[in-house]
Amino acid sequence: MTSQAPHQPWLQRWHVKPIGWTILLVVLLVASSRMTGVDVGMFLSNLDQFTALLTRLSQPAWDYLPVIMRPLYETIQMAILGTTIGAALALPFALLAAGNLVHNRWLRSGIRFWLDLVRTLPDLLLAAIFVAIFGIGSTAGVVTLAIFSFGMVSKLFYEVIETIDMGPLEALESVGAGKLTVIWYAVLPQILNQFVSYFLYTLEINVRASTVLGYLGAGGIGVFLQRSLNEFNYSQTAVIILATLVVVMVIDGISNHLRRVLL
Amino acid sequence: MVQETPIISFKNVNKVYDNGTVGLKDINFDIPRGQFLVVVGLSGAGKSTLLRTINRMHEITSGEIRVEDEAIDRYKGRSLRFLRRKIGMIFQNFNLVNRSSVERNVLSGRVSYYPTWKSLLGLFSATDKQNAVQALQRVSLAEKLYTRADELSGGQQQRVAIARTLMQNPKIILADEPIASLDPLTTKTVMDILKRLNQEDGITVIVNLHSVALAREYADRIVGLRAGEVVYDEPIAAVTATDLNRVYQEV
Numbered sequence: 011m012t013s014q015a016p017h018q019p020w021l022q023r024w025h026v027k028p029i030g031w032t033i034l035l036v037v038l039l040v041a042s043s044r045m046t047g048v049d050v051g052m053f054l055s056n057l058d059q060f061t062a063l064l065t066r067l068s069q070p071a072w073d074y075l076p077v078i079m080r081p082l083y084e085t086i087q088m089a090i091l092g093t094t095i096g097a098a099l100a101l102p103f104a105l106l107a108a109g110n111l112v113h114n115r116w117l118r119s120g121i122r123f124w125l126d127l128v129r130t131l132p133d134l135l136l137a138a139i140f141v142a143i144f145g146i147g148s149t150a151g152v153v154t155l156a157i158f159s160f161g162m163v164s165k166l167f168y169e170v171i172e173t174i175d176m177g178p179l180e181a182l183e184s185v186g187a188g189k190l191t192v193i194w195y196a197v198l199p200q201i202l203n204q205f206v207s208y209f210l211y212t213l214e215i216n217v218r219a220s221t222v223l224g225y226l227g228a229g230g231i232g233v234f235l236q237r238s239l240n241e242f243n244y245s246q247t248a249v250i251i252l253a254t255l256v257v258v259m260v261i262d263g264i265s266n267h268l269r270r271v272l273l
Numbered sequence: 274m275v276q277e278t279p280i281i282s283f284k285n286v287n288k289v290y291d292n293g294t295v296g297l298k299d300i301n302f303d304i305p306r307g308q309f310l311v312v313v314g315l316s317g318a319g320k321s322t323l324l325r326t327i328n329r330m331h332e333i334t335s336g337e338i339r340v341e342d343e344a345i346d347r348y349k350g351r352s353l354r355f356l357r358r359k360i361g362m363i364f365q366n367f368n369l370v371n372r373s374s375v376e377r378n379v380l381s382g383r384v385s386y387y388p389t390w391k392s393l394l395g396l397f398s399a400t401d402k403q404n405a406v407q408a409l410q411r412v413s414l415a416e417k418l419y420t421r422a423d424e425l426s427g428g429q430q431q432r433v434a435i436a437r438t439l440m441q442n443p444k445i446i447l448a449d450e451p452i453a454s455l456d457p458l459t460t461k462t463v464m465d466i467l468k469r470l471n472q473e474d475g476i477t478v479i480v481n482l483h484s485v486a487l488a489r490e491y492a493d494r495i496v497g498l499r500a501g502e503v504v505y506d507e508p509i510a511a512v513t514a515t516d517l518n519r520v521y522q523e524v
Contacts, residue, residue, distance in 0.1 A: 177368035181434070184328055185441060186357035186385030191392045195381045199372040 063244070070252060071245035078234050082253055085230035088148050089216035092155025097163045097209050099156070104167030105193060110176060129161035133219055137226040148229030155216045155223070162215075166208045167201075174200040203272035210265035214258050221254055278342045279303035280445065280477050281327060286336035288322060288501070296322045297333065298501040309471045310479045311488040313505075313520055314498035320481040323498065324447045327479070328360040329353060341444070358385040361438030361476075363448040363467075367430040371423035375414070375433050378422050379405045382440030401440070408436040412466055428459025435466055446470065448480040452487070464491050485517045 021027065043050070106112055107121045136157055140150035178196035187195065224232010231250060238246035281304040288296035297319050304310055312320050325331040326338060329345060338345050340356060348356050361382075369378045383401050384392040391397075397405075409415040412432035422430060431451060438446060448467060452460040468491055471478045482488050488495050495512050497505030497520030505520050 175371075177364060177366050178370045180330065181362065181364060181368035181437070182381060182384070184330060184357055184360070184362035185382050185437070186354040187381070187392070188354065188389055190389050191384050194393050195373075195377075195384065196370055199370050202372070 066244040067248045067251075069245050070248040071243075072249065074246045074249045075253065078231060078250055078253060081224075081229075081231045081234050082257065084148055085217060085220045085224075085232070085254075086257060088151045088155060088220050088230050089213055092152045092220075093159045093163075093209060093213045093216050095152070095156040096159025096161075097205075097212065100160050100164035100167055101205075103160075104164045104171060105197070107164065107168040108171035110172055110174070111193070111197070125161060125164050128157065129165065131157070131161075133158045133223065134226065137223045137228045141227050146227035146229075150226075151220055151223050151228035151230055154228060155220060158219065159212050159216060163208060163212050166212075167205065170201050170204045170208070171197065203269060206272060207265055207269050210261055210268065214261045214265070217254065217257050217261065221250075277306065279339075280306040280341055281479075282339045284337045284339070286326065286338060287334050288319075288326065288331070289334045295501050296331075297326070300336070300503060302496065302503060302506060304477060304479065306477055307471070307475045308477055309468065309491060309493045310477075310496060311492035311494075312479065312481045312496050312498060313483070313485060313488050313517065315521060316483075318498040319501040320498055321449050322501075324449050324479060324481055327445070327447060328357050328362060330362075354385055358441055359444045361441050361443035361446040363431070363434055363438060363446065363451045365450040365453045367427070367434045367454075369422040369430055369433055369437075371421070373422060375409070375417050375420050375422055375425070376402075376405060378433055379408055379436045379440055382408075382437035385441070405436070405440060408439040409433070411439065412436050426459075428455050428462060431455065431459070431463050432466065435463070435470075439470075443476060445477045445479070448478065450481050450483065453483065460487070467491070485514070485521075489514075489517075 103121055103125060107118055107125060109118060112118045112121075133154055136154040137150060140153045144150040144153065174197060178200070179192055182192040182196045220228070220230045221232045221235050224230050224234070225236045227233070231254065235247065235250050238244070238250065283300045283302055286297055286300040290296055300323065312323060314320050322331055326333050327340065329348065333346070340360070345356055370381070373381075377395075380395075380397050380401065383397065383405075386401075387397070406415055406418060409418060412435050414429060414432050414436070417425060417429065417433070422433060425433065446467065451467070452463055455463060464487060467478055467480065470476045480491070489509065489512060492509050494508045495505065495517070496503060497517065499520060499522075505516065507516070
């Protein structure tokens with residue numbers, strides 16, 4: 011008696027699919043670098059420029075630190091305000107965009123289209139617009155960050171919502187609870203910790219983004235970053251980058267801690 | 274003596290899914306108040322669908338279902354929530370909110386008695402908080418009041434789910450494969466609790482089961498479904514093993 015294993019199709023035996031995809035990917039990569047004129051050779055031959063820049067960055071002017079403490083503080087405040095406003099506005103939209111909660115396809119598509127639109131607007135464009143509206147200062151920065159966070163967080167949120175266990179929702183519905191109560195009791199507890207971690211992730215991104223927004227006069231540390239770069243004062247740039255790094259690391263630490271506690 | 278009106282009655286109930294699959298076919302039977310009814314049948318025979326038509330978690334295509342002598346098909350919004358309020362439901366996967374405390378899970382069975390804003394703020398009356406403890410006492414889990422639901426074993430979670438249902442003050446309990454994810458010992462505990470609620474509180478209990486042995490042990494009456502049709506319906510005294518095996522024959 012011989013044990014009869016089912017016949018393995020040759021497609022599977024010779025790993026045709028994964029190999030095919032890999033080849034296709036490499037071809038596309040090479041083709042796109044050809045078409046866009048990316049010159050890898052130039053990247054390698056000009057590497058010494060890069061090291062020269064790094065050497066100059068490697069001597070941070072620590073006496074510059076007290077000067078940037080205030081704007082750095084302002085940057086953090088802007089990021090917290092902007093992220094909080096954006097995330098708070100994102101929650102109802104995320105609920106309406108989640109396919110497992112809203113069965114009306116038109117409503118859902120409408121909301122998603124609107125969210126796509128918001129995400130498409132580049133933050134630099136938003137900053138330029140709001141600096142024109144609110145004038146130079148952190149108000150423009152906060153509004154820009156709020157809209158940017160709204161676009162990003164709402165997508166992250168609704169994707170989380172779509173992965174929840176539907177059982178508790180069914181139970182709450184069978185109890186006779188209304189829509190809002192179902193969301194409050196059965197949806198929110200399931201997504202809360204991921205919300206917090208996405209919120210902090212967005213906050214971290216916003217701290218970095220606001221350094222760029224300063225370029226357009228939207229307040230915060232970015233103004234100082236731009237000034238130091240314009241003056242080719244790389245030792246000051248280095249201090250700003252390191253200080254921002256510390257802030258990002260602190261947020262990351264808080265995020266890790268909260269995720270452990272809330273899980 | 275006047276015959277008491279049944280608490281639930283199915284009249285020519287049909288359900289066809291959008292893709293053309295027949296879910297339920299010409300269901301006709303009555304359930305008297307206080308009965309412990311077990312529905313048996315293969316997976317996909319329509320047991321879950323049948324159960325969920327009673328609290329309108331599933332809609333039917335034609336026919337009429339009456340609960341406490343009222344047609345339920347026209348219920349909407351508030352009246353639908355009132356229907357569901359008097360019908361408790363127990364699930365195979367317990368369907369507790371894992372991250373919430375046992376207390377919060379049990380109290381969530383009460384939300385339909387409160388206006389939305391009070392439910393959202395968690396403003397439950399002292400009486401209801403006391404009732405939550407009592408409900409847990411009835412399933413012998415009062416000491417777990419402040420434990421998180423996902424720290425409990427499967428059997429304990431199902432008992433919390435029963436306590437949640439008790440908070441509704443239900444007249445009917447629908448249990449959809451309540452013991453399918455439990456071991457034999459906890460199975461007995463959960464079935465005993467359901468039987469006790471049926472006998473002590475007079476709650477009408479309808480249970481979907483796979484196990485014919487359990488059905489014969491607990492039921493007052495057994496209904497067999499096959500391919501959405503009632504192929505068997507006998508009071509427990511008339512049930513024989515050979516009869517029941519017919520239900521499980523291939524179509």
